[in-house]
Amino acid sequence: MSATDTLREDHKQIRRLEKIIIKCYTELYNGTNIPFTDIDKITIIIEEFLDSIHYSREEDSYFPCVASYDHLKQEIKGFMIEHEFSRRIAIQIKKYLKQWKDGIDSREPVARYLKTYSVYLMDHMNKEEAFFDKAESEVLSKEEELDMFEQFRSVMTISKKKDDMIKEIENLENLPWMK
Template identity: 25%
Template sequence: MKAVDELRNEHQGIERMLRILQSIAGKLAKDEQIVSGQLDGIMEFLSVFIDECHHGKEEEILFPALEAAGVPCEGGPIGDLLGEHEQGRKLVARLKKSVESYTSGDMASAADVQVIINEYVGLMIQHIEKENKGLFLMAESKLDIAKDHEIIEAFDTLERERIGLGKHDEFHALLDKLYVEYLQ
């Protein structure tokens, strides 16, 4: 199913960012400085790529299609995943405040940044696994080819309208740059 494959591919980029975040937390633990411009790019990735684009595709398109196909929201996997999306938003909001304090010179906030990164990474790792090994398999069994095409078109429209043409590629370029900086 192409729609689910697209979301799985996005998960790979998100997992790459999670590894970068873990590296940053490790550097902060050793009192190493992190370039504020890099942190700004990371925060944009978390709020725009992960939340507005990726979670938008799930919440506004895939989840409603699954509900229409009989997958319950309340008390089911969709409700759990929506709760985790909200939990992630709250962590990103806290992280943004701590990053702003850190980049404005409050070195004591580095500890807060580390703690929030670790919470966020833990949440997202188990969340991605639930989707990849649970919900997406359900989608592949419940949705037909016609619905898959409809979802893919809606994904393209959401991405174009929500983040704009070329922004997805910019985020992947950022991932490549940060990968070299923090993981090689």
């Protein structure tokens, strides 16, 4: 495995989450009763898997390594801005979910921000995957790929957390409203 493959593998899991989010907002718009705890789980996966694991692999290791070649800098800048944008959408989802729990019907904004998040995810990951192909073939050396891969793996708490998060994704996929 290489660092680039690890990020591609993260994306595969994130695409599973994307499907859950699409189904969730569609059902919310349909008036289906979805337990708050299920939506909470989505926001936890966003925070713990996307934010603290996947983005940090990209922002702290992968992007700086590619940028050190003075290559693809514009793309990287764009991805960083999009990460910030996604963090702001996640805050909105949580804000309206809390409001809803507190008794103010916030079905519409929760559904709307979930939808915004899924649109972001699709667009961002498609662009990044094209970027991974370029970074892999144009700049990164085998050694760098391996070093970063080892770095990703060596953070044991992260590997454990990622496994937990994938389990959470699986649990969500098996909920009645997902069928």
